[in-house]
Amino acid sequence: MTASIGFPTGYQHPAVPPLLDYLRSVTAELGIGLESCTVDHDHPVSAYVALDTRLPHYPDRDVALLWDEERGWAAAIETHSGEDLIVLRYLGGPTVVPPPRRVARFVTALHQDDHTVGRPDPVRLRTAGDADGLAELLRRPAVAR
Secondary structure, X not given: OEEEOOOOOOOOOOOHHHHHHHHHXXXXXXXXXXXXXXXXXXXXXXXXXXXXXXXXXXXXXXXXXXXXXXXEEEEEEOOOOOOOOEEEEEOOOOOOOOOHHHHHHHHHHHHOOOOOOOEOOOOOOOOOOOHHXXXXXXXXXXXXX
């Protein structure tokens, strides 16, 4: 089930409330609002964050951050045909919930065409499906991640 953040969603996955808190922190660090996000409660739990900027090499494409419970953050551009997004880079790292400042540095690196941050290929950082484990991971303070 995909839902905009500001609307009631019926069934709520146990990890959604702490995910919303995490997204709130990430979007605040990026200088945008939570209204830029959608959350998908399906398996794996995922989120989409629309960015208000364009990348130098893709000036006519909208940019988004994607997050999922297995791979963490990725940067993607929209297609003109409504097809799937084109993933450009994955943040990677030791956890799917890095501190918001690290996510913001990832976005800055994308805009500077800095390929030293992130990676071109996805890496599974955890296995999806443990809703309580994901909720606990999302509740941990950023310094503990």
